[in-house]
Amino acid sequence: MKKMWGGRFSKKTDLLTDDFNSSISFDQRLYKQDITGSIAHARMLGKQNIIDPNEAELIIKTLEAILIDIEAGNVEFSVSMEDIHMNVEAILTERIGDIGKKLHTGRSRNDQVATDMRLYVKEIADDSKSLIRNLILTLLDLADDHTNTIMPGYTHLQRAQPITFAHHLMAYVEMFKRDMIRMAQVKAMADTLPLGSGALATTTYPLDRAAVAAELDFAFISLNSLDGVSDRDFCLDFLEAASVLMMHLSRFSEEIILWCSSEFNFITLDDAFSTGSSIMPQKKNPDIAELVRGKTGRVYGNLMGLLTTMKGIPLAYNKDMQEDKEPVFDTYDTIKICLITFAKMIKTLTVNKETMKKAAAGGFSNATDAADWLVKHGVAFRDAHEIIGKLVFFALEQQKSLDELTLDEYRSISPVFDESIFSAIDLNACVNQRNIIGGPAEEQVRKAIAFNHQWLVQN
Numbered sequence: 001m002k003k004m005w006g007g008r009f010s011k012k013t014d015l016l017t018d019d020f021n022s023s024i025s026f027d028q029r030l031y032k033q034d035i036t037g038s039i040a041h042a043r044m045l046g047k048q049n050i051i052d053p054n055e056a057e058l059i060i061k062t063l064e065a066i067l068i069d070i071e072a073g074n075v076e077f078s079v080s081m082e083d084i085h086m087n088v089e090a091i092l093t094e095r096i097g098d099i100g101k102k103l104h105t106g107r108s109r110n111d112q113v114a115t116d117m118r119l120y121v122k123e124i125a126d127d128s129k130s131l132i133r134n135l136i137l138t139l140l141d142l143a144d145d146h147t148n149t150i151m152p153g154y155t156h157l158q159r160a161q162p163i164t165f166a167h168h169l170m171a172y173v174e175m176f177k178r179d180m181i182r183m184a185q186v187k188a189m190a191d192t193l194p195l196g197s198g199a200l201a202t203t204t205y206p207l208d209r210a211a212v213a214a215e216l217d218f219a220f221i222s223l224n225s226l227d228g229v230s231d232r233d234f235c236l237d238f239l240e241a242a243s244v245l246m247m248h249l250s251r252f253s254e255e256i257i258l259w260c261s262s263e264f265n266f267i268t269l270d271d272a273f274s275t276g277s278s279i280m281p282q283k284k285n286p287d288i289a290e291l292v293r294g295k296t297g298r299v300y301g302n303l304m305g306l307l308t309t310m311k312g313i314p315l316a317y318n319k320d321m322q323e324d325k326e327p328v329f330d331t332y333d334t335i336k337i338c339l340i341t342f343a344k345m346i347k348t349l350t351v352n353k354e355t356m357k358k359a360a361a362g363g364f365s366n367a368t369d370a371a372d373w374l375v376k377h378g379v380a381f382r383d384a385h386e387i388i389g390k391l392v393f394f395a396l397e398q399q400k401s402l403d404e405l406t407l408d409e410y411r412s413i414s415p416v417f418d419e420s421i422f423s424a425i426d427l428n429a430c431v432n433q434r435n436i437i438g439g440p441a442e443e444q445v446r447k448a449i450a451f452n453h454q455w456l457v458q459n
């Protein structure tokens with residue numbers, strides 16, 4: 001098939017060149033964005049009398065019909081036409097003849113593909129934000145059921161202080177809220193129209209770029225044509241936001257993997273979100289969480305790949321930039337399936353409350369509260385820290401928890417202790433005495449849940 005750009009060439013391209021150069025195998029995903037952008041461009045050409053308005057209207061109607069046919073599966077794309085842009089134009093010209101060739105007036109594939117990608121990134125940023133929102137709602141519902149479920153909080157993967165399962169879940173709510181904000185920022189960074197930049201130096205035609213921006217719902221118009229066609233920061237922004245999101249999902253996955261092990265037994269995953277072993281019949285593996293953790297590296301790789309591609313490219317457009325699409329497409333597909341599956345896994349898990357509480361009672365997680373009790377009874381914190389350290393050492397020798405020690409044993413370490421120490425180190429008291437903003441007390445967690453429901457409405 002004759003190339004639309006082939007006038008300057010005296011021989012056909014090698015078939016291997018056609019295959020290597022072609023991007024239609026993956027950029028056909030942009031068909032909707034390409035046709036939408038072309039319709040806006042054609043309408044503007046007609047209004048500006050750059051082409052006959054009647055011809056512009058014919059182009060628009062034909063493009064609309066092509067879109068319907070593509071979505072119905074009635075269009076077969078051609079590798080020889082290289083990409084989605086040339087394929088759509090070839091189909092258009094095939095249907096309405098030479099009038100179809102006028103569509104490309106005043107634009108280049110360089111600003112065309114930049115526009116398509118910006119439209120696409122805006123769309124997937126919105127969709128990603130919606131999926132994250134759904135996961136947050138799932139976590140808020142689960143947290144609401146577990147504001148009194150005591151568990152150990154950890155530092156260095158060592159039991160540290162008692163908290164609630166709800167408080168732990170709400171930490172991830174905060175992470176995913178930031179991911180929603182980042183996706184909104186991605187959309188904002190992509191919200192600039194490059195169409196009209198031409199190949200690199202705009203055009204001599206009197207384009208109305210503002211009209212095209214309004215029709216395509218772009219907030220801004222690129223002010224430098226070189227940057228307009230060569231900027232892919234918005235793709236990198238999406239990949240970066242997705243990488244941070246996957247990091248959060250991976251951290252959560254790691255905890256789920258630990259929690260459902262026999263060593264922890266804090267949770268039980270639903271059978272629908274677990275797998276078995278091919279030779280060990282007793283196994284129930286957290287493969288969904290493991291896959292999410294593994295796919296994080298894949299998303300990181302997409303970010304690093306595109307950063308590396310972009311780092312050495314001179315202005316303006318270069319063919320290297322064709323490599324922007326697959327990492328963006330793959331990353332969106334990856335985070336989408338991860339978010340959907342992860343939310344369902346979380347929604348169906350069972351929390352083993354008694355096991356969590358027993359773990360919180362062990363490991364001296366209430367030791368800080370014992371030290372705080374001493375401080376409130378006139379002991380300097382550093383002295384209180386040392387006293388409780390000695391008390392823990394004594395309890396370890398006796399193979400007891402702090403709750404199991406007698407008052408006489410407490411007083412053998414320090415005469416300051418009295419009966420009220422036992423109510424101070426009660427796990428429920430340890431949690432609910434931390435009743436300040438951001439704390440694990442039930443009152444504060446319920447306020448945080450309510451606040452975040454309102455935040456989701458506003459955002």
